[in-house]
Every structure is written in C-alpha cells, then in structure tokens.
Amino acid sequence: MLTSPLERQITLHQLRVFKTVVDLKGVTRASEALSLSQSSVTHQVQALARSLGNLIQPGRRAFELTPVGSALYERAGRILALVSETSEALDEIAGLRSGSVRIAGDTTVGIYVLPDALAVFNAKHPEIELSLEVVNRKRVREMLLSGDADLGVAGRLWDDDLLEAEPFMANELACFSSPKHPLVSREPLEPRDLLDGPLLLREPGSGTRESAEEILREHGVDPHPAMQMASNGALKRAVAKGLGVTVLSSYAVRLELELNLLHRLDVRGFPVERTWHVVWARERFLSPAAQAFRRHLQSPDWREELMIPMARE
Numbered sequence: 001m002l003t004s005p006l007e008r009q010i011t012l013h014q015l016r017v018f019k020t021v022v023d024l025k026g027v028t029r030a031s032e033a034l035s036l037s038q039s040s041v042t043h044q045v046q047a048l049a050r051s052l053g054n055l056i057q058p059g060r061r062a063f064e065l066t067p068v069g070s071a072l073y074e075r076a077g078r079i080l081a082l083v084s085e086t087s088e089a090l091d092e093i094a095g096l097r098s099g100s101v102r103i104a105g106d107t108t109v110g111i112y113v114l115p116d117a118l119a120v121f122n123a124k125h126p127e128i129e130l131s132l133e134v135v136n137r138k139r140v141r142e143m144l145l146s147g148d149a150d151l152g153v154a155g156r157l158w159d160d161d162l163l164e165a166e167p168f169m170a171n172e173l174a175c176f177s178s179p180k181h182p183l184v185s186r187e188p189l190e191p192r193d194l195l196d197g198p199l200l201l202r203e204p205g206s207g208t209r210e211s212a213e214e215i216l217r218e219h220g221v222d223p224h225p226a227m228q229m230a231s232n233g234a235l236k237r238a239v240a241k242g243l244g245v246t247v248l249s250s251y252a253v254r255l256e257l258e259l260n261l262l263h264r265l266d267v268r269g270f271p272v273e274r275t276w277h278v279v280w281a282r283e284r285f286l287s288p289a290a291q292a293f294r295r296h297l298q299s300p301d302w303r304e305e306l307m308i309p310m311a312r313e
Contacts, residue, residue: 009051012083015076017044018055022073023148025063048072074146078284081147085287099289100129104149106207107232109171109276110134112251114153120302121293128289137207144281150290152279153297155207156214165277168297173211174271176236176253177245179263187266191219194267197245198226200238208232212247215272236262 021030021041031038049055055069065073084100105114111134118130133139133149141158143149157165175194177183183193194216201223202209209228216223226244229235232252239246240261250271256262278297280286286294296302 010048012080014044014048015072016080017041018048019073019076019080021045022063022065022069077145077147078281079147081150081284085150085285085290099127099287100131101151101287101290101293102131102133102149103293104133104135104140104143104152106137106140106152106154106276107134107202108208108249108252109153109155109168111232112249113169113276117297117302121296124296125289125292128292130293136203136205137210138205140279144279147281147284150280150284150286151294151297153276154279155274155276156210157277157279162282163279164282165279166298168276168278169303171274171276172250172271173208173215173247173274174250175245175247175265175267176239176256176262177265178240178242179260181242181245181263183245183265184263189265189267191216191221191267191269194245194247194265195221199223200227200229200235200244200246201225202232202235203228203230208247208249211272211274215247215269219269 017030017034017036020034021027024030024033027038027041027045030036031041034041045055052072053068054066055072057064057066057069103114103118105111110132114132118132121128122130133143135143137154137156140149140152140154141163144152145162153168155171157163175189177197181197183189183197186193201212213223227238229238232248235246235248236253236256238244240256245265247270253262253264257264278294280290280294
C-alpha cells in the first residue's frame with residue numbers, strides 16, 4: 001500500500017508542537033509548556049512550513065494563521081486526540097484501568113452542576129483523570145471540534161452536523177433583582193418591564209445570554225442590555241447592588257436567594273425551562289473513559305447530591 005506524500009513530510013511531534021504554538025500564541029510559552037528549547041520549537045514549525053507552505057502570517061502584530069495554517073491546526077487537534085483515544089482504548093483492552101476525560105462545560109452548568117457529577121464519578125473511578133474547562137457556549141463547540149475536549153455540556157445546540165448531542169437535565173431560567181429594586185413593588189411584571197431595570201445580561205457567546213434574548217423576543221421585547229458581563233459572579237453582584245435586573249439560571253443563584261441578596265421577580269412567562277445537553281464531535285471516537293463518564297452523567301445517582309434551587313414561595 002502506497003503512503004501519501006504528506007505522511008513522509010510531517011510527524012505527530014511536529015503537529016503537537018505546532019498546535020501548542022498556536023494555542024499559546026507564541027514560541028516562548030509553547031517551549032515552556034512542552035519542556036523544549038525555543039530553538040527546537042522554532043525548528044519543528046519551520047520544518048512544517050518547508051513541507052506545506054507558510055503557516056503563520058508574516059509581519060503581523062497579532063498572531064494570525066494563513067489558510068494553510070488554519071487547515072493544519074484544525075486537523076492537528078483531531079489527529080492528536082484520536083492518537084490519545086486509541087492509546088486509551090488499547091490500554092483498556094489490555095486491562096489497564098487508566099484513562100482521562102476532558103470536559104468543557106458552559107459557564108453555568110460548569111460551575112454549579114458538573115462539579116457534583118465529577119466528584120461522584122471520581123469516587124467510583126479514582127484511576128480516571130478528569131479535567132473540566134468552564135467556558136462560554138461558543139468555546140465549548142471550538143474545543144470539541146479541535147479535539148481539546150472529549151465531551152461538552154451546553155444549553156442551546158448548534159445548527160450543524162459536526163456534533164452529536166443528547167439531553168442532560170433541565171435548566172430553569174428566571175428573572176432576578178435586588179430585594180430593594182423599584183420593580184419589586186410593581187409585581188407582577190410584564191417582560192417589557194425588565195428594560196426599566198435596566199436589563200443586564202451575560203456577554204455575547206454565552207448560552208444564558210442567547211436563551212434570555214430568545215425568550216424576551218418571543219414576548220416582543222428587543223433585549224438590548226444596558227450592561228453586559230462575562231461572568232455570573234459579576235452579574236449577580238451588580239444586580240444585588242441595584243445596578244439592574246437580569247435573567248439567570250436558578251442553579252446559579254441559590255445561595256444569593258438564601259441570603260436575601262437577590263429577589264426572584266414575578267414576570268409573566270417566567271420561569272422558562274430549557275435543557276442542557278451532553279455534546280461530542282460526531283467524527284471522533286469516544287474513549288472507554290469518556291463513554292463511562294457520558295453514561296454517568298445520565299445516571300440519577302450523583303444528582304441526589306445536587307443543590308436544587310428553591311422554588312418561589
């Protein structure tokens with residue numbers, strides 16, 4: 001069987017070095033992460049460039065890939081992930097109880113739900129190495145497609161054929177303000193009243209932001225936020241200080257409700273139930289460890305430990 005010219009031009013080591021340089025946006029940080037000299041990292045990237053063409057745009061202040069570099073980077077993640085998964089599968093067949101699972105969780109589910117699932121799974125399978133990246137919805141997709149995550153958990157799904165998904169659990173979205181906010185005295189409220197808050201939302205790319213916008217548009221409200229924030233923590237603190245009102249998952253505010261720092265507003269059409277999903281790349285093979293964790297997520301065992309949000313009184 002004849003090998004393709006590309007197989008004789010590049011190595012897995014070169015792909016790993018190149019991907020690390022791109023991920024960390026520079027040779028210096030890549031050399032530290034890989035425990036290689038800067039000259040060695042530069043040599044590997046230059047060897048790839050000689051075989052394939054320019055990979056990084058020359059003379060640009062910002063780190064930017066050429067079309068060839070972008071195509072190689074996208075596929076390098078998949079190739080390296082497949083090699084790792086193959087190794088784990090062979091170890092499992094050989095009876096070695098080892099492996100790893102990399103999870104990317106959308107911010108809310110990543111902070112308030114997945115740690116409970118990880119703790120119970122780790123107690124049952126301490127030999128499996130687990131890692132959790134808490135990112136926004138957009139980044140969850142990127143990590144799955146690049147091979148930087150085995151499984152993702154997010155709310156709204158993407159309109160493409162690159163990912164597989166299955167329902168995970170319900171996510172209740174509701175409206176919140178400071179207990180002293182003027183809107184509290186006007187309850188019950190209409191969705192458009194939230195604009196008088198003013199309305200504060202998460203940053204673009206957040207699953208909570210997209211769901212909130214979708215719900216408000218369904219009620220004829222154009223959801224232009226007066227302020228946007230890149231974390232639930234900052235958003236909750238701003239609302240608690242009276243800067244405005246917001247839409248958040250009930251899982252994210254249990255402690256603040258118990259401490260009377262936030263008030264759950266009575267707004268027509270709320271709360272709204274959405275669904276979180278477990279997601280993975282369609283073309284990728286899930287290792288035995290990843291398959292086991294995926295099954296675990298659907299199990300009711302660990303959910304008994306989950307802090308369920310209080311219902312409105």
